Amino acid sequence: MRIWLHHHASAFRQAGSFILGQPLRHTVSILLLGMLVALALSTGFFWQRINHWVQHTLPEPTLTLFMTDQANEAQMHALWDSLAANPQIRAFEYISPAQALASLRNSPDLAPALKVLDRNPLPGAFVLHLRDPNPSRFNQLEQEFSHREGIAQIRSDRLWAERLETVSTLAESILGFCALLFAFLSFLLIAYQAHQQALRRQGLHSLLNLLGASSAYQRRPFAYYGALLGASAGLLAWATLLWALALITPLTHALGALFQITLDLPPPDIRDGGMLLLFSALGGGFAALLGQGNSRAN
Amino acid sequence: MIEFKEVFKRYPAHPNLFENFSLTLGAGEWLNLVGPPGSGKSTLLRMMAGLEKPGSGTLTFNGQNLYRLRATARSRLRQRMGLIFPDPTFLEEHSLLDNVALPLDIQGLPRKERSTRAQNALQRVGLGNQSSLTARQLSQNARQRLMVARAISGYPVLLLVDDFYHGWPQEQRQLLENLLGSFHQGGVTVVIAGLPGGNLLSPKARTLTLSVPAPHRIGDDA
Incomplete structure (x- = not known):
């Protein structure tokens, strides 16, 4: 030694x-x-x-599940539970038709049009924030929820997520090199x-x-x-x-x-x-x- | 101590330098290697030092096959040898003391012991009062003595000397002879390679005569 x-x-x-x-x-x-x-x-x-x-x-890409008018309480609860149990979802929030309407009423362009409506036409919606905003996850979740009862439509920011990811990968490759x-x-x-x-x-x-x-x-x-x-x-x-x-x-x-x-x-x-x-x-x-x-x- | 067994060594210019060469050298023995230039004296010394691998055959040092050992183990064995070869290389910008202490540094000796042993070795070759000079400042003759001091500083068990002492003053040749003699008396094995009639060869010792191109043993002259 x-x-x-x-x-x-x-x-x-x-x-x-x-x-x-x-x-x-x-x-x-x-x-x-x-x-x-x-x-x-x-x-x-x-x-x-x-x-x-x-x-x-920059705005975070999200996935929005619009509910049908006929969605009942039980379907909403079941969906809530399955969203809460899904490991790919970091956070989610429910926006009721009344909240959506109130939000639109704050917009100066849309407020006059909304005043003439006799009823609220907006659906309730779940807005999902993904743990990993990878475009493939958006696809996967879209497919998972598309046949679910009570869901009328799904709006995905997949394209936005793809753009972000592409730019990020490109920058990472150049800087890494x-x-x-x-x-x-x-x-x-x-x-x-x-x-x-x-x-x-x-x-x-x-x-x-x-x-x-x-x-x-x-x-x-x-x-x-x-x-x-x-x-x-x-x-x-x-x-x-x-x-x-x-x-x-x-x-x-x-x-x-x-x-x-x-x-x-x-x-x-x-x-x-x-x-x-x-x-x-x-x-x-x-x-x-x-x-x-x-x-x-x- | 050293045993060559059926050793073959060839060079392009000397295809039959050593063929089926065998030699046994006991501990504490003195061997004169005599032969003309090109007869393989230096090659034999370098093989003993573990610096030149035989083409085939075995070379054992204290029972260990020298060229089967790992390079590190072979280096460690070389630390126990004192090599006195022509064309000495030194740390030119370092003091004589540093130069002589270098093998001791390789052995990992403490600074104080290195210094004492190096100074003692310089003393024995007549350079004791010049230990702070650098190697570059020495004459050719003093450089050769410096190499002797470096070779003996590590208390070797085997001294391999390639003849370089032609032209040395009588007094210094005598000093080297005495030095080698005292080491031999202390049990150190000495191998000296030289031209026929070389000054350092001991007339009482066993002599192996090599010739060009193929070596052969003349027998014991002692």
Whole structure:
């Protein structure tokens, strides 16, 4: 255990000396890596926030079950119970004919027309909010309720749900591709740096081999080197994101106020930061090992 | 300690370098390997060091088939060998002390012990008062002595010496002879490869003569 710790400490020091030995080159590399990781990170972060805003700002697609005039109390209760038991339905509400009429009377265009009616022609309706507003769920529920007694008509926002989903998938694909591209470029850059370091130390590797150093002993400094580069880039990216948020948040608040909606940009929590550092360090270490292995193969 | 059994080794330029070669070397023995350039002396040393795999046959070190071992285990065995080969490589920008302490670092010895043992080894090759110089600052002769210091710092059980001492001053050759002699007396197995009439070869020791292209055993001269 003592030897193992000694070797790790020694490898860590060597990795530090790789970086300190070429300070300018590594400062530029870390800045570049930081930008790439920041781009990947902000792409993911802003996509999440925009998705959140879209879901909470745009009208939610719903499914409306219009009841027949003849629907009796028992049918209404049975339908209520089955809606309450359906796991695909997040929430539902019943709008009675009187509530529907009152709502229409508030509309300045329709109010004069409604005054001449001798009776309320509007049906009662159940408005369903789905747990997962996936277009296929709308189809499924439409079919499930279409033959139900007491239901005259079903109006579905399936098309609206399809449009939302298509736009969301498209945006997710483009942003996901960008995030992957930036992450991959960071990976390649670290692998390249490690490759260069290994080439500079080829003589040392044959020497270490001669002295009985295991391949793990020779690889370890490179793993730490990549991990240090990755973690530095992750830290820089994190700082960049927080800085960008500090700059943008007042603007989004102002924009939200104009549209009378809340456009919050809460900063990611410290746990997300820890995960970012961990993944950057692990990815960097792995990239450096690949880069170093490749130089040995050459 | 070391046993070659029916070993074959070929190179494109030397298709019959070793054919059905067998050799047994006991612990604490001194073996002179004598032969002209190209006779396979260095190849034999490198095979013993686990650096060059035989084409076929077996090579055992303390009963373990050297080339059946995992690379890590083979590296660990190499830590117990002192290799004194031509064209030494060093950490050029590091001190002599760092260079000699490198094998001890690989073995995972504590810093203080590394430093003491490295300083002691430098002392034994006459470089004790230059330990803070860098390897780059040394003359060719001093670099070779530095390699000897590095080879003995880890208290090896096997010393493999490839002849590089031509042109050394008499006084330093004597120092190296004495050094190797003292290690041998301490139970260390020594294998020295050299040209016929080489200075370090022990006249009292067993000698294996190699020829070009195929090796053959002349027998024990001791």
